[in-house]
Amino acid sequence: MISWNNLDTISAYGELRKVTPVNLVEAMTGEKGAERVGKYSVPMAAGLTYNYGAKQVDDEILKVLAKLAEETQLAEKFEALYNGEVINTGEKRMVLHHMTRGQLGEAVTADGVDKRSFYANEQKRIAELANKVHSGEITNAAGEKFTTVVQIGIGGSDLGPRAMYLALENWARVNNTFKMEARFISNVDPDDAAAVLNTIDVEHSLFVLVSKSGTTLETLTNESFVKDALKNAGLDASKHMIAVTSETSPLAKSDDYLEAFFMDDYIGGRFSSTSGVGGAVLSLAFGPEVFARFLEGAAEEDRLAKNCDMYANPAMLDALIGVYERNVLGYRNTAVLPYSQALSRFPAHLQQLDMESNGKSVNRFGEPVNYSTGPVIFGEPGTNGQHSFYQLLHQGTDIVPLQFVGFQNNQMGRDVVIQDSTSQQKLCANVAAQIVAFACGKADENRNKNFEGGRPSSIIIGEQLTPEALGALLSHFENKVMFQGFVWNINSFDQEGVQLGKVLAKKVLAHDTDGALKAYSELLNI
């Protein structure tokens, strides 16, 4: 039997608050440090490794975290989730994004349909369309191939797919699977769409309209913007657009689209990169085989997340260490620092994934919780960040836990030797150096040059950022966020916090305002 309880009622949590904290400087200095790095390491999918040697934990603390995992029934809750229980209780929905890349447990049926077959079939239909576009079976009215794909979507229909596209763009180019350039239009700011339209050749562009409900205001507005542009170019918009939506949305059966692909209410926007939301644009850009490899990496990582043994379950372990940092050590933020330019927008995706899922103050039953939940997530790629905000991370008055990501090899194979090392070696040397600098610090009599150390980090290391590795990375963080939501006893799958702004914006546009709302509307000349 699963029972849902607040964190502060869990006995292991009481124990966790009493453990002796780890002195990271001491623990990581000298040969003990090397031992920790060797020992606190767990394999992930696609050849990745999650290393937590520089986290503020030791065997004792890990033991309590394992108890916490057991007492909060993390493995059982995940099992219930992938077997189709209604885990998104607020919206009374199942949570099935794992099924877009495999089946972890029992078959799940909804509306008389086997959901794994449904998602797999949509993936197949997308693959067929992509192949036809690539082969020239589907072309523009002049019979010419489409060369560009433009995703129109916002939030989960933008950040995840965009981050994944950027992560694989150069990999695809050097591996000869690059099929079409992708662009993205998201913001309701009309300059966003105008700028993209100014720099593409609309005649050879295929647009992917992505909105689960078919009613997202930004997306419909941008669709209209694009349709005007197509019309002005003398083109038939319906021959340049496909839709990714739910079967019940107004877009589903419309003649305005070449084709419509489906997702459903069991896939939250921020968890939709492995559904058609990411599938259409990524399959068109890189070919369906690359998208399939990405899904395989995610599926393999999902299987690891089933493991009841915390020590062999990287997502669960990462989640629990994060809870210790947030609720016992009192840290407020997490910085995501990928040492890979290809992951330049991966932190922005994780920012949505984590903050929208776990930025909640009430538990699954709508009762206020009296402990901290999701942290603020931010980050930029290294080494760039080193020349920017790392100053605060090293010497600021708050401690910020760090999540590094690094790869032994770059994606494109080109490199240059300067001062006896390649750029890739410099990149890797920097991430190794930063972990140790943050953990160990360095005493200096000049206090301005003194580094306290004691700043915890973990790193995910891989051989190269391939489609499989990217899928595994994505899945790792999705599952980490899910496990943390379980520990905090919150619903990680709704987002009621976005509603009030929508309601008030409608009032402004209807000129139905008073007080401060009216005053701001006037200042903004609406």
Add this chain to the structure above:
Amino acid sequence: MISWNNLDTISAYGELRKVTPVNLVEAMTGEKGAERVGKYSVPMAAGLTYNYGAKQVDDEILKVLAKLAEETQLAEKFEALYNGEVINTGEKRMVLHHMTRGQLGEAVTADGVDKRSFYANEQKRIAELANKVHSGEITNAAGEKFTTVVQIGIGGSDLGPRAMYLALENWARVNNTFKMEARFISNVDPDDAAAVLNTIDVEHSLFVLVSKSGTTLETLTNESFVKDALKNAGLDASKHMIAVTSETSPLAKSDDYLEAFFMDDYIGGRFSSTSGVGGAVLSLAFGPEVFARFLEGAAEEDRLAKNCDMYANPAMLDALIGVYERNVLGYRNTAVLPYSQALSRFPAHLQQLDMESNGKSVNRFGEPVNYSTGPVIFGEPGTNGQHSFYQLLHQGTDIVPLQFVGFQNNQMGRDVVIQDSTSQQKLCANVAAQIVAFACGKADENRNKNFEGGRPSSIIIGEQLTPEALGALLSHFENKVMFQGFVWNINSFDQEGVQLGKVLAKKVLAHDTDGALKAYSELLNI
């Protein structure tokens, strides 16, 4: 006489900790709210307005903040700074970035040179070069015009100039001042340079190498990468490269460059967007007149920052409210939320500006401070963020102060009417709605749909994002960060926190490692 004292020795700070906090929900609801919005507003340069109606302050708190400003001698300290006192005491340097756009006080001489003349002359030399490139007086070896400018730099030589370029790119296109497309190479990850080189036409590209010291490893490595590419294309690299550096750097007199432009040690990287660091790339991209307009906006805003009266000094006011939020209310972060797609990378620039300047734990004399200093800064453009991390901002367990930016009009003039409003109107309606939603909240019996409110924000509003408005925005935040550094009694102009990582990275590359550093190096296969 100026005296430098820790914040916790200031009597107004003691008073500030005892003020009655503002109940923002109450204060902002009904007609009182409208009054606050009207009253708590101060003009900035270039037609901008700083509105702090939705900040957690009232007349009483503002009075104490004004005392704090006086007691910490903010206006006097700024005066000392722009008159050439050695304010960067750690590095024993003057702080003269304001002089790149005007002279606020007395003439300042260093090394026998009048500094205002020096910076103005470099701006003039850059303008001459840019005009020659645009007119075709300076061309590639084949006598063809350069069409692309590529900045090679990292940190302050990248984030600021890149954010400014993106902010004005579309404005320049529609105002017919767009001269050359700009690209940026920063990361030591070799895929960064390779990806940029893959998508430009090197034969028609002019590279701007930016490094004050001339020794920044990332930048020299990327220069070498680019030189190889030029050589492989049969081109003479020295005819495709200019340098922006200090007169004493190894790059200054090298034959490797078409021309070298100079900055100096009195301009920190993160404050260098208005020097040649931003000037070369922006003048080449948009023409020197646009860059001059940008400087004018910054200079006009600088003059406002001289004002002793806090109520008429937006940067000082913003700084002081921020100190109240950080040190009395205990907030840890600030989110920067520009409702303008053109400002997509402006938050990344502010992240460096603020976190690298004020992420310090020791005062100007090297003594540890026992209060919080600079916050974590993050942000993305609205409305995109609304569909991402705003959930946590509205309903998370931590309160995050918000800095909105909005403009009445978009830059490109194209728009579309959907549901009786333009996209620009929707954009503005959303920012107005968000401010009120965050401040006032909305009670709901369903606690999951309940909004506590009480989440403070300010907004900078302008008519349009022009070069002048951008300059004013940039200056506002530079001066805000400076004033906060004064209040915290820290040196905002050095960055010793970046040194240890550099030292350890060198050890890794020299294989001079042991312990944890050796272990991580092995995992990363260096």
